[in-house]
Structures are given as C-alpha cells and as structure tokens.
Amino acid sequence: MERNWFTQGVDRVLGIAYDLRQRLRRVLVTEKDGTLTKEEWAQRERVSFVIKVSETEGKIQDRDGVNEYDHLTAGKTAWSWGMISRT
Numbered sequence: 001m002e003r004n005w006f007t008q009g010v011d012r013v014l015g016i017a018y019d020l021r022q023r024l025r026r027v028l029v030t031e032k033d034g035t036l037t038k039e040e041w042a043q044r045e046r047v048s049f050v051i052k053v054s055e056t057e058g059k060i061q062d063r064d065g066v067n068e069y070d071h072l073t074a075g076k077t078a079w080s081w082g083m084i085s086r087t
Helices: 005-028 040-042 067-087
Strands: 048-051 059-062
Touching: 005 048, 005 067, 048 067
Parallel strands: none
Antiparallel strands: 048 059
C-alpha cells in the first residue's frame, strides 16, 4: 500500500493517542493491580484526568505520586495531538 499524507497523518495521530493512553495507564498503577478483575480494570480506566496542555510543559492535575516525566510528557503529548487534529 502506498503511503500518502493522509495515511501518515492517521498513523501519527494513532501513535500519539496510544502513547497518551499508555502514559495515563501508568498514572493509574497501584500495588493491588494483580488482583483486579476485568470489570475492575474497565472501571478504573473510566477515571477522568485534567491535563494542563503545553508545548513545553504539562501537568496531570489533582494526581499525587506521578512521575515528573509523565507529568511533562502527558501535557506535551496532548498538545501534539491537538496540533495535529487542527491540520
């Protein structure tokens, strides 16, 4: 299949969405994860986050114990996703 600007854009958006999803999953990690059922996992993934979005900085608000790298990159990733969707 020949790749064009459309398929490259779709691939990029999907890649950024996957990255943000994995980053937010790391934010949800607790010590009890091994005992969760499929339904409990689904319920935990419905948690809402507020992310301060920025090209240079970011922050997952109202979440303590989150790695600084995840704070920064979640905001940058969400910013990138917003910029791509505008084009």
